[in-house]
Amino acid sequence: MPRRVDHDERRAHLTAALLRIASTRGLQAVSMREVAAEAGVSLRVVQYYFTDKRTLMLSGVTELAARLDRRVRERAAAIGTGLPPRTVFDVVLGAILPTDDDSRADQLAWTAYYAAGLTDPAEAVDGRYAPNALERWLTGVLAEAVEAGDVPGDVDPRIEVVGLLALTNGLVSSVLGQQRDVDDALRVVRYRLDRLFTGRVRGAGPRVTEAG
Amino acid sequence: MPRRVDHDERRAHLTAALLRIASTRGLQAVSMREVAAEAGVSLRVVQYYFTDKRTLMLSGVTELAARLDRRVRERAAAIGTGLPPRTVFDVVLGAILPTDDDSRADQLAWTAYYAAGLTDPAEAVDGRYAPNALERWLTGVLAEAVEAGDVPGDVDPRIEVVGLLALTNGLVSSVLGQQRDVDDALRVVRYRLDRLFTGRVRGAGPRVTEAG
DNA sequence: TCCTTCGTGGTACGACTGTATCCCCGTCGA
DNA sequence: TCGACGGGGATACAGTCGTACCACGAAGGA
Structure with missing residues (x-):
């Protein structure tokens, strides 16, 4: 056998390049050549590791879904279990909002994919869109x-x-569209939670960010 | 002068064709040739009435904003003034949800434009995005x-x-993405309104749709 | 040592795209 | 009647796209 290369690592590198383009210049700016240039490789390499463009795009949305899921999961794990429901909601919903550059970039790319999937049934987000599990979990917590x-x-x-x-x-x-900043968005969420948890645990629980 | 044509009508016809494409096949399926074909005219005609593609796309988002705004405004006008706040919110928020095929198509196209504007600063929705007026009005009503x-x-x-x-x-x-149908969405809105208006005017006000 | 196979560079092809140009036809003012 | 001009059909051009193809170097099994 000839020179062996870690295909998974190679693919991850290219997928990251794809998402970088998608989040800055939009999904329509993503071409095989652009991904190659962004990753610093030749067009052939992109062709080699993702035969199709469809495969390439699919890899992008898969990675994106994994990232967003991971973000919520990590934050949830970081606060442990047995905490007050109000805290759980605060952390989980706060993890969805684009609080830093990375999560903002991911949410931008996600929005682009979501919009594309609405009219292009080919790359619908469908199964990858897994907030149903999140929905069920939170419903249980609230119950x-x-x-x-x-x-x-x-x-x-x-x-x-x-x-x-x-x-x-x-x-x-609205945060992505810059009609509002993240702090305002967090305020709205916490206001809603305050009203839901009838003032009992008001202001309790760790803050998701240092935003004040 | 030679044969005179109503330019505004012509442009409206072409813009409608553009939005038909955008709402069914997505914004990336919109090309000058496609718009021409959809409108049943030659490429030259599209070029003639919209010199640029930029101008064409801009006309689309402008018309779209006008439609969405009109929908809310008409429903609000239909119920007159002096009605209970709860009814106002029910009607206005219900007018935003895609309750029929037309509004669904418009919301689909709007989402496409919105997503495009997030990464392509050129055709940002910016000024056209006028829910600030709506926000102020509703805030006054609630106050x-x-x-x-x-x-x-x-x-x-x-x-x-x-x-x-x-x-x-x-x-x-979520309705556009078919994770939920409109009736469920309406239920969520009304549930929230019920809880906001402390049971006092519960169930009051005309229904926005016949949905049960 | 040879030879197969992996990884990759380079390039070509056909199908699109937006834009520009040329030309004709109908109509109205002079 | 004539000429100018609004309206539009047809086509050309340069660029980009996804994809296909060919060739070559490196590396390990025989």
């Missing part, structure tokens, strides 16, 4: 909070969680 | 409701309205 009396008894955990996630997504959009 | 005692006194009208609009936008996204 327990209801039973524990931390929130009013007439709160519907399912609808409430759907609303919180939709709210957060809407705020992400 | 009055606070003073009238229709909502708890510790409600912050500004943050509350920002949250409601972000929630609605997030729901629009």
Whole structure:
């Protein structure tokens, strides 16, 4: 056998280049040649590790979904278990908002992919879009909070969680579009959480960022 | 002078064709030739009435903003003035959600433009994105409701309205992505409004759609 | 040592794109 | 009647796209 190369590492390198382009110049600026240039390799290399453009784009959205998922998961793990529900929501929803340059870039690329998937059924985000698990988890957390009396008894955990996630997504959009900055978005989320958790645990829980 | 043609009508026709393409096959499927084909004219005609592609795309987003704005404005006008705040919110937020094929198509195209504007500063939605007026109006309505005692006194009208609009936008996204249908989205909005207007005017106000 | 196979550079092809140019036809003012 | 001009059909051009193809160097098994 001839010279052996770590294909996975190579692919990851190229995928990162792709996402860098997508988040700065948009998805339509992504061509095989541009990815090659961004990664500092020849066109042939991109062709070699991703036969198709479809395969290349698919690798991008897969990596993106993994990153966003990882971000939420890491933050959730960092605070451990058994913490007050209010804290869980604060951390998880805060992890979705683009609080630093990296997460902002990823959310930009994600938005581009999402919009593309709406009209181009080929690269729909579908299965990769996995907030259903997140939705279920948070619903469970909130349901327990209801039973524990931390929130009013007439709160519907399912609808409430759907609303919180939709709210957060809407705020992400407005932050990306620079109609609002992240601190304002965080304020809106915390205001909503304050009103949900009837003042009982107001202001409790660690802050997601140092933003004040 | 030779044969005279209504330029505005001609342009409107072409713009409609452009938006039809954008909402079905995406913004990247929009080329001058495609618009010409969709409108049933030759490439030259598109060139004639919109010298640039930039001008063409700009006409699309302008028309789109006008449509979305008109939809909210018409619904608001249809219910008259002096109605309970809860009804105002129900109608206005309901007018944003894609309840029929037309509004769905427009929201799809709008999302495409919005996403494109995030990375391509050229055709940013910027000024055309005018929900600030809407935001201010609703904030005023809610502020009055606070003073009238229709909502708890510790409600912050500004943050509350920002949250409601972000929630609605997030729901629009999920409806477009078919993770939820419109009826569910409406339910989430009404649930939130029910909880905001402390049960006082629960269920009051005309329904925005016949959805049950 | 030879020879197969992996990894890669270079390049060519056909299909698009936006834009520019040429030319004709109908119509209206003079 | 004539000429000028608005409206539009047809085509050309330079560039970029995804993809395909060819050739070559390096490396390990026989």
